[in-house]
Amino acid sequence: MLPGTDVAGDLADISAGRGTWRPEVNRYEVNGRTYAVEASGTVFPVSGPGLVNLSRSEYKVLRQLIGSDGDIGAAREALRRDPSVGDADWRPALDVFRHHKSYKGGA
Incomplete structure (x- = not known):
C-alpha cells in the first residue's frame, strides 16, 4: 500500500454500508478500491488506487531494500x-520502495 491510501477510511465506509457488495466475487468496492472477504470475515485490500500487488520474489526484494536501510x-x-x-x-x-522513508535515491 502506498502512502496516503486510506484503507482505514475504506473499512469504516464498508462498515457504515457505503461500500458496494459484489456477492458473485465475495468483494466490496469502495473509493475505487476492491476488498475481499475471507471465510472468517476478515476484509483485506486487493486492488485499486494506492495498492500495489507484488509477487513473493518482488516482496522479498522490497523487504531486503527496507532491511538494508x-x-x-x-x-x-x-x-x-x-x-x-x-x-x-x-x-x-x-x-514501491521509492515511497518508503528510507529511500535515498538511485536505481
Missing part, C-alpha cells in the same frame, strides 16, 4: 545468490 547495493548483494529472485523482480520492488 535503503542501501540498494547491499540489498542486491544480499539477494545475489537467491535463486527465487531474478532481475525482473527488482523494478516493481524499487517502484
Whole structure:
C-alpha cells in the first residue's frame, strides 16, 4: 500500500454500508478500491488506487531494500545468490520502495 491510501477510511465506509457488495466475487468496492472477504470475515485490500500487488520474489526484494536501510547495493548483494529472485523482480520492488522513508535515491 502506498502512502496516503486510506484503507482505514475504506473499512469504516464498508462498515457504515457505503461500500458496494459484489456477492458473485465475495468483494466490496469502495473509493475505487476492491476488498475481499475471507471465510472468517476478515476484509483485506486487493486492488485499486494506492495498492500495489507484488509477487513473493518482488516482496522479498522490497523487504531486503527496507532491511538494508535503503542501501540498494547491499540489498542486491544480499539477494545475489537467491535463486527465487531474478532481475525482473527488482523494478516493481524499487517502484514501491521509492515511497518508503528510507529511500535515498538511485536505481
